[in-house]
Amino acid sequence: MTLHHEHGSAPRQSPGDVVISVRDLVVGFGEKLVMNGLNLDVYRGEVLGFVGGSGQGKSVLTRAILGLVPTRAGSIRIFGHERDKLPSKERKALEQRWGVLFQNGALFSGLTVKQNIQMPMRETRDLSQKLMDELAMLKIELVGLKPDAADKFPSELSGGMVKRAALARALALDPELVFLDEPTSGLDPIGAAEFDELIGTLQETLGLTVFMVTHDLDSLYSICDRIAALADGKVIAEGPLETLLRSDHPWLRAYFHGVRGGRLAAATAD
Numbered sequence: 001m002t003l004h005h006e007h008g009s010a011p012r013q014s015p016g017d018v019v020i021s022v023r024d025l026v027v028g029f030g031e032k033l034v035m036n037g038l039n040l041d042v043y044r045g046e047v048l049g050f051v052g053g054s055g056q057g058k059s060v061l062t063r064a065i066l067g068l069v070p071t072r073a074g075s076i077r078i079f080g081h082e083r084d085k086l087p088s089k090e091r092k093a094l095e096q097r098w099g100v101l102f103q104n105g106a107l108f109s110g111l112t113v114k115q116n117i118q119m120p121m122r123e124t125r126d127l128s129q130k131l132m133d134e135l136a137m138l139k140i141e142l143v144g145l146k147p148d149a150a151d152k153f154p155s156e157l158s159g160g161m162v163k164r165a166a167l168a169r170a171l172a173l174d175p176e177l178v179f180l181d182e183p184t185s186g187l188d189p190i191g192a193a194e195f196d197e198l199i200g201t202l203q204e205t206l207g208l209t210v211f212m213v214t215h216d217l218d219s220l221y222s223i224c225d226r227i228a229a230l231a232d233g234k235v236i237a238e239g240p241l242e243t244l245l246r247s248d249h250p251w252l253r254a255y256f257h258g259v260r261g262g263r264l265a266a267a268t269a270d
């Protein structure tokens, strides 16, 4: 396993380079508060790994950033814009600057891989079928699928291929930012490592900013530039892996210094 992903250039971290900025965010359902004054910055060109115990709100935060769950207080700025304050045309344009890989791929089962990838193009662009076919084949190649995957339906694909096809769809509109929700869940360790490598390569070659919710310690060690950890409705620690390894927060200690995490932590110290 490659420890620590070496980027061609380290992400710059000046305020102008903040792609996602969340401030004092409050999100709740009924009487239950899931986010309670959460702050988080994601910098241009980095892979940010977002971790937290089950049910702590990783998916809720992702969906709040995407505008899919209502917020009660605070602000979320993406590319410097507060989406909720934009007129609808500009909001739609903003939303086309990111791609999302939902957990389990979430491909349309009745459409082929090629048609799935073309869906966002069809919805937002006025392109000829020929051009969309060419673009879809480029995306298929980009994510490491063979050309013959194009005409397959999701049910005909392996788990790893579904993830790649879903990633190709997330990249359909050439986004600058991608959200990945547990991208390696359900993959075997080799498939997961290959998928991590693909994300790392795409991040480097396309200059993507990646917001990745993950439980996968290997992903954190191999491709994340920084990690943010969520507990009790707040980000309790944020920074490079070494910073999180030094934290004495009980959940982080259990997570990184438990049986599996401890093995990897020892490996990074070599």
Ligand SMILES: Nc1ncnc2c1ncn2[C@@H]1O[C@H](COP(=O)(O)OP(=O)(O)OP(=O)(O)O)[C@@H](O)[C@H]1O
Pocket: 029, 034, 052, 053, 054, 055, 056, 057, 058, 059, 060, 061
């Ligand atoms: N639509 C909703 N209505 C009510 N409660 C919700 C809703 N969506 C999420 N929740 C609650 O918000 C909390 C956070 O859920 P979330 O799915 O974000 O956790 P998570 O950190 O992603 O967990 P996991 O790692 O298990 O996927 C949970 O207690 C969940 O029950």
